[in-house]
Amino acid sequence: MKKLISFISVFCAINISMAQDRNKELLEHIPVLHGDSIVFPIILINAYPLISAEVNGIKGKLMFDTGSRPAITINHNLVNLPNRKEKRKGVAGSGQSYIIHLNDTISSLKFYNGLNYQNLLNIESTDSGWLQDKITPDFLGFIGYDFFAGYIVKLDYLKKKITFYKNTESRKLSKDFLKGEKLLATINFETRSLPNHPLVKAKAGGIEFVASFDTGQYGLLQLEDKAKKKLTEKSVLKSVGVDAYDDELININDIEIEGFKTSLKGIYPFTFEQTLPFRKAIQITEPNYMSIGYRFFDQYKTVWDYDAKKIFILEK
Numbered sequence: 178m179k180k181l182i183s184f185i186s187v188f189c190a191i192n193i194s195m196a197q198d199r200n201k202e203l204l205e206h207i208p209v210l211h212g213d214s215i216v217f218p219i220i221l222i223n224a225y226p227l228i229s230a231e232v233n234g235i236k237g238k239l240m241f242d243t244g245s246r247p248a249i250t251i252n253h254n255l256v257n258l259p260n261r262k263e264k265r266k267g268v269a270g271s272g273q274s275y276i277i278h279l280n281d282t283i284s285s286l287k288f289y290n291g292l293n294y295q296n297l298l299n300i301e302s303t304d305s306g307w308l309q310d311k312i313t314p315d316f317l318g319f320i321g322y323d324f325f326a327g328y329i330v331k332l333d334y335l336k337k338k339i340t341f342y343k344n345t346e347s348r349k350l351s352k353d354f355l356k357g358e359k360l361l362a363t364i365n366f367e368t369r370s371l372p373n374h375p376l377v378k379a380k381a382g383g384i385e386f387v388a389s390f391d392t393g394q395y396g397l398l399q400l401e402d403k404a405k406k407k408l409t410e411k412s413v414l415k416s417v418g419v420d421a422y423d424d425e426l427i428n429i430n431d432i433e434i435e436g437f438k439t440s441l442k443g444i445y446p447f448t449f450e451q452t453l454p455f456r457k458a459i460q461i462t463e464p465n466y467m468s469i470g471y472r473f474f475d476q477y478k479t480v481w482d483y484d485a486k487k488i489f490i491l492e493k
Contacts, residue, residue: 204294208248208286210325215341217241217290221334222313224395224471228339230317231287232256237315241339242393243330243481245321246373249286249297252305252318253278261302278302322373329354330481332392334474335493344484354480359492361477362437366390366486369460375481375488376459379434379467382413386465388434389455390481390488396444396470398429399452404465417443429467437490441472 204211219226220238227238235256239249253261261278283297302318309316328341331354342354366375379388384404400408408414408429415428420443430440452466473479478491 204292205296206298208294208297208300208324210328210341210343211292213343213345215290215292217288217339217341219334219337219339221337225312226332226334226339226392227313228320229289231285232317233284235317237317238313239317239320240312240393242319242321242391243373244391244393245319246323246371247301247319247321248324249283249300250319250321251280251283251300251302252308252316253302254304254306255309255315255317256302258283258302264301267303275303326372326483329483331478332474332481333478334471335478344482349485355489355491358478360489361492362435362490364435364437364488364490366488368486371459372483374459375483375486376461377434377488379432381429381432382408382411384408384465385463386467387461387463388467388469389459389461390469390473390479392470392474394468394470396441396472397447397452397468398427398444399447399449399466401449401464416446439473439476441469444470444472 217228219228219241221227222238226241228241230237230239232251233256237255251258258278258280261280264277264279267275267277278301280300280302281298283300284295286294286297305316305318325341327344329344329348331340331342333339340354342348348354364377366377368374369376375390377388377390379386384400384407386398386400386404398414400414405414413430417426417428419425425446426443427446428440428442429444432439432441447466452461455461455466455468477493480489480491482489
């Protein structure tokens, strides 16, 4: 499972009524969001938020992965794409290489909230058969950052939905995406080489580290030996057994991000070498690194405003 989450984390590093109103509308060529606010129901399988869809008539699920950059990446092990052309090699977080293909046209992409596309041009695909085995047999591929660029993203794992709000000047003032919510914290983030990877400064038990936010994994922590020893001695860091794949799981307490305090249970310890793909892709230079994923999003609702570079943490 550790290898699975590391792959997904850097896979592509190298109006609510709108759906009913547009039920018969077909959007052409480029898979990007349209409308003021749009809701997508999600299905959570293990750590992964999945959105039901059809690609070329094949029904399945696309993973909503903020760590992925292309708008749509198709699994051509499930969807027959005979005219695909090899584009380049990619490298998974766990070290293995894979081939990215390019497809001149994807005939149709339909979401069950009524958002439909046709004749999509220059869509990437890969063989994600192994994710069909690990996550769900009907794994269609990925939805990435370029699909929702220009929108504020609200993740709600309790109600199992993702809501996208078009980032407008009026919305900057109204902040309607926070209406009716209990705001726990507002965190400022930066981005470095890639706009889809929010980075924050954090600390725990006196140890400082940089943390990224990513929906495509459970969560991981990589520490220098001295830092790991210090946190273990303070009981801030504890090993809590293994998962079904015999990979070690850890809990880390007393995490602080701009005064907001939290703990994470059941994340994965990584070595420096295992994080090298992340480091290279998103320019992580700090010695200690954490990736914040499902274990955090299962505790809180979050709103990601990429334009303002802020993440709002809300009571679940």
